[in-house]
Amino acid sequence: MTLKSGKNMSCGTLVNCAGPRAVETARMAGLYLPVEPRKRYTFIFDAQSPLECDLPLTIDPSGVHMRSEGSYYLAGCPPDDDPAVDYDDFTQDHTIWQEKVWPIIANRIPQFEAIKLVNSWAGHYAYNTFDQNAVIGPHHEVENFIFSNGFSGHGFQQSMAMGRGLSEIITYGTYRSIDLTPFAYKRIAEGKPFTEKAVI
Ligand SMILES: Cc1cc2nc3c(=O)[nH]c(=O)nc-3n(C[C@H](O)[C@H](O)[C@H](O)COP(=O)(O)OP(=O)(O)OC[C@H]3O[C@@H](n4cnc5c(N)ncnc54)[C@H](O)[C@@H]3O)c2cc1C
Structure with a gap:
């Protein structure tokens, strides 16, 4: 991660849970995120x-x-x-x-x-802005950068499942109780939306 000061920081695992500012956190690691x-x-x-x-x-x-x-x-x-x-x-x-x-x-x-x-x-x-759905789990290349972003107004109701899934990924390196891979960042890189239509 590159901080505003220009200083670089490394870490074991990083979870981006910066809400509407998530794009700024992703940018610190040189990653793009379509969230605004x-x-x-x-x-x-x-x-x-x-x-x-x-x-x-x-x-x-x-x-x-x-x-x-x-x-x-x-x-x-x-x-x-x-x-x-x-x-x-x-x-x-x-x-x-x-x-x-x-x-x-x-x-x-x-x-x-x-x-x-x-x-x-x-x-x-x-x-x-890509598909109005959560972006969850590790980046497919920067594997210790984990997303918990882009909830588009329905993050509260999903929070228990997302939190559980992320804790499993961090602890075991895989989802155990609920498969959240459809929400992975890779769909953005591949241009394959997983669109949520029920957004108000
Ligand atoms: C008006 C409104 C109504 C909603 N209604 C519903 C609803 O009915 N049902 C539902 O499921 N969801 C609803 N939501 C969505 C839900 O509130 C969010 O999806 C959920 O709060 C997202 O949680 P989060 O932890 O990802 O992000 P947030 O709750 O936004 O938390 C992000 C945190 O990161 C901090 N942060 C950001 N950048 C940095 C940084 N650089 N350093 C340190 N900290 C940082 C912020 O200060 C903030 O505390 C609604 C949202 C809004 C705005």
């Missing part, structure tokens, strides 16, 4: 007339999604225009709430016409 930060917006709101039961994750075809969040509700969406953003850009865009999210959720659930926004934030997906 893409902004996603989250809004927490209170409903004047709450639903009678919890709302499970519900996804509108527009990409606007909503669910219960304790006594509140959570809604989110991608922006219509979805470019890579600066690593430190977490500015909120309230027109997205006003013009996109609220109209869509109120149309789908009438009780969500009378709601009050209580919190909101913007976060970054570590967006894999």
Whole structure:
């Protein structure tokens, strides 16, 4: 790894788990990774007339999604225009709430016409521009450089399996309980996408 100072560092095993900044970590080892930060917006709101039961994750075809969040509700969406953003850009865009999210959720659930926004934030997906899927396991040439990257917005739900698989690769040099080889970096080098379509 070459640090900003120009100093070179070596190690036994390196796991790149730098989230949206993963490309920077890969670059330190001279490796290319098609991952970039893409902004996603989250809004927490209170409903004047709450639903009678919890709302499970519900996804509108527009990409606007909503669910219960304790006594509140959570809604989110991608922006219509979805470019890579600066690593430190977490500015909120309230027109997205006003013009996109609220109209869509109120149309789908009438009780969500009378709601009050209580919190909101913007976060970054570590967006894999190649096939929107995780990149997991050792690089096929630099074998002690291990990827855990590019989750494209679904890394939390995959984390237990990915963590287990990576610990097996590091400990035994092979997957034992779950085969994660379809997620290997090699598919990028070979131009063979393993596309995940269910990305919001
Ligand atoms: C708005 C939003 C909603 C989401 N919803 C869901 C969902 O419903 N279900 C789901 O499964 N997933 C969801 N995700 C995705 C999920 O949050 C991520 O896939 C997951 O958090 C990725 O975990 P990670 O450990 O790979 O990366 P991160 O959680 O991003 O952690 C990376 C860490 O590396 C650190 N780091 C970076 N560079 C360096 C460096 N040079 N030196 C030291 N540290 C460094 C960062 O500070 C950070 O702490 C969502 C993401 C967003 C933004």
